[in-house]
Amino acid sequence: MATTQIDSSPPSLPDNFESLQPDAQTTLNKPSPDRLGMPFDRRLLLATFTSFTCGTTLGYLSTSRLAALRFRAENAHRLPISQPGWYLYHKSKNYYKLKHGITAGLRSGFYLAAWASIFFIVEESIDVFRGTWRAGRSLTEMEGVSELDMKKVDTGVQRSRDFLSSTVAGMVTGGVWSAWNKFPVVTAARTIRLGLVAGLGYGLAQDALTWARGKAGVANDEESWIYRGAKNRRKVEDPVEEVKLKE
Known part of the structure; x- marks a missing residue:
C-alpha cells in the first residue's frame, strides 16, 4: 500500500526576498500623511461616533x-x-425622565453628528481641491482629476x-448653520466668526x-507601540519566523 510523504521542508522564499526587506522597513517607518494619522473614512467615522455620543449624553442629561x-410641577397639587405612594411617585417620575430624555438625547446626537460630518467633509473637500490645484488644475483649464498626474495630486493633497x-x-459650517436656522445678518456674522476661530484652533x-509625531519620531522609534506592534505582526507573517516559532 502506497504511503504519502509529507514535505516538512520550510517554504521557499523568493529570490528578491532580501531586497524587499528595506522597502518594507521604509514603508513601516514612513509616517502617515493623513490628518491625525488616519484616513478620511476612519476619521469621519470616529468623529461621527464621538459627536453622536456626546450629543446623546448631553441631550439626555x-x-x-x-x-x-416638569413632572414635579405638574403633580405638586x-x-x-404614604411610603408606597412616594415609591410609585418616584417610579413614575423616573419613567417620565427616561421617556423624554432618551428621545431628546437621540435627536441631539443625530443632529450633532450630522453637523460634525459636514465639517469633516468640507475640510477633506478643500484639501482635495487645493491638492488638484497644486497639481496643475486652473480656472482656464478645468481638467478632470483623472487627466492629471496622480502622483502630483497625492503630493499636492x-x-x-x-x-x-x-x-x-x-467658516463654511458656521455659514451653513446660520442659513439653516435663518439667523439675522449680525447673528450670522458672529456665528461665522466663531466657526473661523474654532476651525483655526482645531487646524x-x-x-x-503632526509636528510632534514627526519631531518625536513616533514612526521611527523602536520603543513606540506602533513600531513594536507592526514589527511583531511582520514576524508572524514572515515564513522563516513562523517556521522558527513552530520548532
Missing part, C-alpha cells in the same frame, strides 16, 4: 433634568402621603492638509500633533 422638574483648510471648513492642534 439636560432634557431628563427638565422633565423631572397631589403629592403622596498631502501638502494641503494644514490649518487653512480647517479654518475655511469652520493648529492638528498641525501641532
Whole structure:
C-alpha cells in the first residue's frame, strides 16, 4: 500500500526576498500623511461616533433634568402621603425622565453628528481641491482629476492638509448653520466668526500633533507601540519566523 510523504521542508522564499526587506522597513517607518494619522473614512467615522455620543449624553442629561422638574410641577397639587405612594411617585417620575430624555438625547446626537460630518467633509473637500490645484488644475483649464498626474495630486493633497483648510471648513459650517436656522445678518456674522476661530484652533492642534509625531519620531522609534506592534505582526507573517516559532 502506497504511503504519502509529507514535505516538512520550510517554504521557499523568493529570490528578491532580501531586497524587499528595506522597502518594507521604509514603508513601516514612513509616517502617515493623513490628518491625525488616519484616513478620511476612519476619521469621519470616529468623529461621527464621538459627536453622536456626546450629543446623546448631553441631550439626555439636560432634557431628563427638565422633565423631572416638569413632572414635579405638574403633580405638586397631589403629592403622596404614604411610603408606597412616594415609591410609585418616584417610579413614575423616573419613567417620565427616561421617556423624554432618551428621545431628546437621540435627536441631539443625530443632529450633532450630522453637523460634525459636514465639517469633516468640507475640510477633506478643500484639501482635495487645493491638492488638484497644486497639481496643475486652473480656472482656464478645468481638467478632470483623472487627466492629471496622480502622483502630483497625492503630493499636492498631502501638502494641503494644514490649518487653512480647517479654518475655511469652520467658516463654511458656521455659514451653513446660520442659513439653516435663518439667523439675522449680525447673528450670522458672529456665528461665522466663531466657526473661523474654532476651525483655526482645531487646524493648529492638528498641525501641532503632526509636528510632534514627526519631531518625536513616533514612526521611527523602536520603543513606540506602533513600531513594536507592526514589527511583531511582520514576524508572524514572515515564513522563516513562523517556521522558527513552530520548532
